[in-house]
Amino acid sequence: MSLFDLNIDQEAIVSKYFSKPEHEIALKKGDILLNQNEINEKLFYIKKGKLSGYLPDKKISEPVFEASSNSFVGVYSFFSKDNKSYSRVVADEDSMVNYFDGNPFALPDKDSNELLAFLFKIVIMELRSRQHFAGQMAYEHEATLHKLIQTEKLATLGQMSAGLAHELNNTIGSLDGNLRQFEEDISNHINNDEIEIVKKYYRIGLAEGLKTTSAEARKARNQWEKVKGLDKRLIKRLAKSGIDPKDLPKDVEQLEKIASFWNVGHLLHDMKVATEQSAHVISSIKQMGISTQSWSKDVDINKTLKDALAIVRSLTNKVDLKVNYHEGITSIEACSGELVQVWINLIKNAVESLINHKVDRPTVVVSTRETEDSVLMVVEDNGIGIPVDIIEKIYEPSFTTKVRGLSLGLGLGLTIVQRIVDEHQGTINLTSKPGKTKFVIALRK
Amino acid sequence: MNSLFIICVDDQPEVLNALEQDLKLFDEKFNVEVCDSAAEAIELMDEIDQHGDYAAVVITDQVMPELTGVDLLSKITGDERFHDTQKILLTGLATHEDTIQAINTGGIDHYIEKPWSKEEITNIIKKCLTQFILTKGIEYQSYMEYLDQDTLYKSLKTNT
Known part of the structure; x- marks a missing residue:
């Protein structure tokens, strides 16, 4: 027979042992029922209200247990050898308690059995509920700590990136400037001194860069090998340029020159692309750092979406884009420039992942919505979804599933989104499964 | 005479191009090929x-x-035909795991970090070529200027 099968009527027990009018204690909110280490020989039944136990000696501000009406306190000290209360018991709200202070073993047999069986059950239940409470507290503690570490990480990262961006900005600026001058000088020389066909292929190289793939270039060598008098090195260069042998003179000296100037052109082109890319990476890093943009009290998120869509038009042209504005949406206090950034990053992410994974009929849906206490920014795509095992990591910098690493940015997009949303004390809710990935950002009104 | 190939692999054409440029000197006697x-x-x-x-x-x-x-x-390592092929990993972003895997399953002979210097990469390629030529028992005299004298010397010493 289990203990809980015993038909013990709590109401009967309470009315029999915990209802003497002279044992009734009324507590005001904040009143102390028991002090830590106080000798206690009473068992308290909470008729109404709520009490909590604290450990002042451990300097812990959180309670170690909570007890509400129809439960008991003083259980430990009542049964322990030294009768010392291990915690300080305080009324969380106005409460009413009644106590039993006899010796349950000294009662007549029938009463003693009845009361002890009941108390045994109480003790077990107390144990279970305090265990549960302790677990809950540990869990909350863990969660808070986790969040704190995250915030700290981002803050450190922000400072570091601001410094880094500043340093790199100067060097890239100088590279960019010098490169421009360099290109101008070279272009002038070539335009003045060279024959038309050399100029032409210099310009092609400069405008288009390297267009042939390594495999195509290897194939094209066959054609050039038929031209007499070309050495291996020249053949390689000409094949790389993607120029058709039929379009060129057969004069080796001229071919040498054409290949050489095409090469100069394409190298300049590549260097310009590389500086541009570096500048782009630096500007993302900067945005991750401390924000410099101003806040305003009446930001219309519909307008931030419109601005963002204007900026990413060349990207969204590649997919089917659906836009839903919540008409007359409530204005909020926010930094509009940063909200534009949030839209851009989320939309870019969605489009790039759709394109990279060659999703059939790629669709992005962006919407603004409003709930009772928040306005919502929603970006949805029909891509392959984010695998469960990386969903935790997507806000970490440099974590990217994009196909071509560096060439598409640094994987800072979502880190920036998180930083901005945190600053607005908003929340990000992400749900993802194959065919539907949805970011919902809620900002308080 | 059979030709010897040096094969460069990188998905970014700019990097491939720079690599090809730096290895130009080998193109006289060997074949430098790039793959994306x-x-x-x-x-x-x-x-x-x-x-x-x-x-x-x-x-x-x-x-x-x-x-x-x-x-x-790893594929090359597992292929009998390329048992002696020298393997170099050239990378700017390798995790700890990548590195362990590179050594254990990729069986790499050298590891170069980006950005590389022309001198460094030239020396390592020379070492690798020397190793390959000696292992295969290819007549090395005609490649002399592209070989690593140290590797060559050590090998000759142990073989005589």
Whole structure:
């Protein structure tokens, strides 16, 4: 027979042992029922209200247990050898308690059995509920700590990136400037001194860069090998340029020159692309750092979406884009420039992942919505979804599933989104499964 | 005479181009080939083997779509035909795991970090070529200026 099968009527027990009018204690909110280490020989039944136990000696501000009406306190000290209360018991709200202070073993047999069986059950239940409470507290503690570490990480990262961006900005600026001058000088020389066909292929190289793939270039060598008098090195260069042998003179000296100037052109082109890319990476890093943009009290998120869509038009042209504005949406206090950034990053992410994974009929849906206490920014795509095992990591910098690493940015997009949303004390809710990935950002009104 | 190939693999054309430029000096006596994917490199190595030529050195980037550098090197390691091929991993972003894998399953002979210097890469390629030529028992005299004297000397010493 289990203990809980015993038909013990709590109401009967309470009315029999915990209802003497002279044992009734009324507590005001904040009143102390028991002090830590106080000798206690009473068992308290909470008729109404709520009490909590604290450990002042451990300097812990959180309670170690909570007890509400129809439960008991003083259980430990009542049964322990030294009768010392291990915690300080305080009324969380106005409460009413009644106590039993006899010796349950000294009662007549029938009463003693009845009361002890009941108390045994109480003790077990107390144990279970305090265990549960302790677990809950540990869990909350863990969660808070986790969040704190995250915030700290981002803050450190922000400072570091601001410094880094500043340093790199100067060097890239100088590279960019010098490169421009360099290109101008070279272009002038070539335009003045060279024959038309050399100029032409210099310009092609400069405008288009390297267009042939390594495999195509290897194939094209066959054609050039038929031209007499070309050495291996020249053949390689000409094949790389993607120029058709039929379009060129057969004069080796001229071919040498054409290949050489095409090469100069394409190298300049590549260097310009590389500086541009570096500048782009630096500007993302900067945005991750401390924000410099101003806040305003009446930001219309519909307008931030419109601005963002204007900026990413060349990207969204590649997919089917659906836009839903919540008409007359409530204005909020926010930094509009940063909200534009949030839209851009989320939309870019969605489009790039759709394109990279060659999703059939790629669709992005962006919407603004409003709930009772928040306005919502929603970006949805029909891509392959984010695998469960990386969903935790997507806000970490440099974590990217994009196909071509560096060439598409640094994987800072979502880190920036998180930083901005945190600053607005908003929340990000992400749900993802194959065919539907949805970011919902809620900002308080 | 059979030709010896140096194969460079990187998915970014700019990097490939720079690498090709830096290895130009080897193009006189060897063949420097560039591939923008691991799959292309595997195909090229098949061709080289069919012609009875040698894939002497493979130098590959780690972070590439589809097959990574380590994937490529592991495939080469597992292929009897390329048992002696020298393997170099050239990378700017390798995790601890990547590195362990590169050594254990990729069987790499050298590891170069981006950005590389022309001198460093030239020396390492020379070492690798020397190792390959000696292992294969290819007549080394005609390659003398491209060989690493140290490696050569040590090998000759132990063999005599």
